[in-house]
Amino acid sequence: MLDSGGFALLANPRAKWTTSSVAKLIAKIGAEIYVSLDLPPATGDTAERRRKKIHNSYRNYEFLSEQFPDKIIMPVIHGRTDLEIDLSIHLLNGSKRPPSWIGLGGIVPLLQHRYVSKDIFNTGPELFIAKALTKIRQAFPKARIHAFGAGGTRTFPAVVYFGADSADSIGWRQAAGFGSIFLPLRSQRVVTWNVVKSAPRKLLDNDDLDLLRDCCCPSCLASSSIETRLTALRGNFVNRSIHNAWTIKTQYKHWPKAISSMTEFIGNGNLGPHWAKALCRMVSR
Numbered sequence: 001m002l003d004s005g006g007f008a009l010l011a012n013p014r015a016k017w018t019t020s021s022v023a024k025l026i027a028k029i030g031a032e033i034y035v036s037l038d039l040p041p042a043t044g045d046t047a048e049r050r051r052k053k054i055h056n057s058y059r060n061y062e063f064l065s066e067q068f069p070d071k072i073i074m075p076v077i078h079g080r081t082d083l084e085i086d087l088s089i090h091l092l093n094g095s096k097r098p099p100s101w102i103g104l105g106g107i108v109p110l111l112q113h114r115y116v117s118k119d120i121f122n123t124g125p126e127l128f129i130a131k132a133l134t135k136i137r138q139a140f141p142k143a144r145i146h147a148f149g150a151g152g153t154r155t156f157p158a159v160v161y162f163g164a165d166s167a168d169s170i171g172w173r174q175a176a177g178f179g180s181i182f183l184p185l186r187s188q189r190v191v192t193w194n195v196v197k198s199a200p201r202k203l204l205d206n207d208d209l210d211l212l213r214d215c216c217c218p219s220c221l222a223s224s225s226i227e228t229r230l231t232a233l234r235g236n237f238v239n240r241s242i243h244n245a246w247t248i249k250t251q252y253k254h255w256p257k258a259i260s261s262m263t264e265f266i267g268n269g270n271l272g273p274h275w276a277k278a279l280c281r282m283v284s285r
Contacts, residue, residue, distance in 0.1 A: 001146070001168075002031035006038040006057075006076070007105070019060045023067050033101055034068070036061040038076035040105055050084055058091040065097045074146065076103035077136060080120065085132045089139045101144045102136055104129070104164070108149035126278035130162040134282070137163035151248055153182050154271045157255050161262050162282075172244035181233055181240055182247040183211045184254035185270060192234040204230075217246030 004022050009015055022037045037060040039053035061075035075092055079085035092099060110125035120128045129150075136145055144166070147159040151169030159167060175182060179192035180201055189208055190201045204212070213226050219239040223229040232239045256262045269276040 001033040001074075002026070002029060002035065004035045004037040006035075007040050007148075010040060010042055019063050022060075023064060026064070026068055026071065033072045033074050034064070035074045035076060035103060036064050038078065038103070038105060040076075040078055041080055043109075047081070047084075050078075050080060051087065054078060054084060054088050055091070058088070058095075061092075061099070062095060062097075065095070065099075069097070072101055073097075073099070074101040074103050075099050076105045076148070077132070078105045079132065080106070082128075082131065085135060089135055093139060099140065099143055101146060102140055103146045103148055104132055104136065105148045107147055107155075107159075111155065123281070124274055124277065126158070126274040127281050129159065130278045130282050133159060133163035153184060153247065153251055154187060154275070156248075156251065157185065157262070158266060158271050158275045158278075161259075161266060161279075169248055172248050173241055176237055176240035176244050179234075179240070182244045182251075183208055184247060184251045186211075187272070191230065191240070215243065215247075217243045219243045219246075 002025075005017060009017055017037075019037050026034050036057070038057045039060075041050045041053060045053070057076065057078065061073060065073045075095075077085065077088040077092070079088055092102070107129060110120060110129065123131075129147075133145065133147070136143075145164045147156075147164040147167040149167070149169060150156055150159045150164065151167035152171050156167050156169075172182060175188050180188040180190050183189060186208070188201050189204045191204065209226055212220065212229060215221075215229075219232060219242045220229050223232050233243060256265045263279070265271070266275050266279045
């Protein structure tokens with residue numbers, strides 16, 4: 001998958017980056033999926049500004065899909081209200097070329113900052129994301145859905161449950177840099193920190209250590225005992241990065257296999273109370 005740089009443009013709005021720029025690179029670079037040039041909403045955007053970005057993102061998709069009829073061009077849906085998600089879906093429904101892949105963007109800011117619009121404040125980001133994925137899946141039952149930035153150990157199983165097929169994440173590297181490791185279906189666990197202050201995240205407990213003993217990542221397999229594994233993870237950023245990337249890559253092996261089991265798993269709060277609440281609200285609709 002080749003991204004188009006739409007999100008990076010938020011940090012550099014003066015960049016002269018257009019659909020023509022993206023088209024020239026698509027023509028040169030080999031990939032399986034090419035992300036259309038999307039225009040994500042910025043924090044200070046008005047509702048009118050967000051609507052214009054949605055329309056412009058759709059026009060960018062139409063342009064690129066016409067330029068490359070034999071390539072997979074992925075449009076990205078953005079929105080900060082239910083109506084904006086509906087607008088994005090409505091525009092794509094009228095496309096000359098129905099998308100075979102669709103992205104849902106803006107997930108990371110929603111989960112990190114939690115307050116972006118009244119819709120999201122009143123319902124919670126998790127419910128907003130769940131509803132958006134469900135709407136996309138209903139409107140495009142044959143398309144694959146990619147959830148941008150939602151590849152974490154507790155976010156990814158949730159978005160897949162609500163309709164996504166894939167996701168990506170840079171969290172494995174960021175967490176390693178802050179002295180944390182990933183474990184399947186669990187939040188980050190701190191393995192190294194300044195002991196003068198309290199740990200910024202949850203520490204490893206006995207159940208976590210059992211998972212770590214069973215870990216087959218290259219970093220952990222190089223150590224025979226749990227003590228040496230912990231020493232390697234605490235002392236080396238590279239070891240933590242490898243461990244985290246491996247966990248992200250193979251996490252699905254630890255998920256409940258049946259839909260009913262995953263429903264119960266999420267509903268019981270195993271992915272956190274916010275996803276449990278979102279599931280409850282979706283079921284009661």
